[in-house]
């Protein structure tokens with residue numbers, strides 16, 4: 001299987017050097033995996049290093065989401081944790097506290113003197129060290145959890161959880177769960193159980209610099225005591241995904257909320273207001289990317305995004321007026337994100353114009369490409385794309401050179417058919433990826449070791465849009481429509497009797 005390698009790794013220079021797609025090395029630089037969108041990629045690199053906003057415009061399946069996510073993986077790791085702290089003067093106005101990574105770690109360490117026991121990562125159970133990021137899940141090498149890539153095999157260290165099978169960066173994301181609304185479960189801590197003196201007890205393993213801290217039941221109780229002294233809640237943890245997808249988000253998901261408490265925050269019975277505060281996507285993407293696909297569909301919420309972009313701070317308040325959360329507000333919660341929006345050309349007029357001008361004035365707008373010239377360099381890129389789709393899918397075999405040639409041929413045809421471009425290759429790659437997977441499925445079912453040309457031919461026959469299948473069978477799309485109507489009026493239709501007989505046929509009631 002092709003492995004993920006450093007960009008310095010040699011790539012084949014010519015298509016004819018490629019025996020199968022296994023010969024193609026896949027870059028560990030996420031932006032290098034985006035093909036044919038050179039200008040967008042160049043600007044995405046600038047946007048990442050200069051922290052600029054970004055708007056991607058173009059048809060579906062051309063890599064807009066992919067570029068946005070790759071951009072987020074080029075940002076430095078978040079260095080700030082956001083917490084909400086109990087305000088004894090006025091519990092309904094909890095205070096916000098921002099802690100640096102060093103402070104968070106120092107705090108953990110100083111708490112460590114109070115409870116728990118430090119052990120060397122090599123003494124902890126293997127699955128624990130892997131999940132905490134000390135041990136590479138691929139090659140077993142130990143290294144500091146601050147390094148997300150293994151120094152030996154250069155893969156993402158944390159177990160390769162593929163949160164979404166079609167994520168083009170599933171391998172790079174490692175333990176980070178992709179595109180979730182709300183927060184991520186941090187991997188600072190692993191909870192397990194162990195048997196001691198015949199009794200089952202909870203043990204917590206916690207990251208603490210180069211060492212692992214072990215907290216047994218007693219230590220955990222002690223910690224709970226300490227936490228009562230300084231009541232606070234981490235709403236945006238330091239260990240988080242730098243990519244937040246806010247497409248289709250509700251107001252609450254986007255801006256945060258204060259949850260309802262049936263006891264109205266009663267000091268003894270209820271949950272304290274600070275403890276009910278939930279961050280929105282704008283806060284969770286602090287120091288990362290807030291990505292909104294189909295931007296115009298966000299409607300009036302665009303205005304809030306604009307304010308958040310300008311102020312870099314946005315209050316969290318209870319958003320349901322009927323809820324006990326409505327009286328609670330936390331001011332000045334940081335939300336310094338890079339905004340990346342995407343939409344297609346028709347939707348452009350529906351983007352709030354001050355938001356457009358904000359992106360224009362403080363970032364880049366880019367129209368993505370739909371085709372690229374048909375030359376050796378780009379055919380090689382298409383081969384790279386096929387290899388990526390196969391490796392990311394993980395369920396299909398590699399493709400032979402002949403299969404590759406057929407896929408490239410199809411890319412040429414589609415450039416002509418859809419975009420009416422000669423001597424070009426299509427960049428509507430989601431659909432082309434579908435062809436690769438369909439051919440791969442056929443090969444897999446046949447138990448073939450490789451995707452061969454015949455599998456691609458087969459897939460081309462089978463994986464056609466249903467409109468084309470209708471045209472083939474009925475001569476035209478409309479022919480298909482009318483055939484459908486006429487069958488439903490024939491006696492054989494189960495509804496026919498009801499529609500055409502029952503109401504006229506008085507005998508039915510006799």
Ligand SMILES: Nc1ncnc2c1ncn2[C@@H]1O[C@H](COP(=O)(O)OP(=O)(O)OP(=O)(O)O)[C@@H](O)[C@H]1O
Pocket residue numbers: 033034035036037058059060061062063064065066067166167168293342385389427428429430431433
């Ligand atoms: N330029 C590209 N380079 C490599 N792979 C691509 C590219 N464009 C698309 N793909 C493949 O197609 C998949 C879908 O692309 P993506 O989700 O980025 O499209 P999109 O432009 O965001 O589409 P939509 O408008 O429907 O959201 C990607 O996950 C990737 O596998």
Ligand SMILES: [Mg+2]
Pocket residue numbers: 064065066293342
């Ligand atoms: Mg998309």
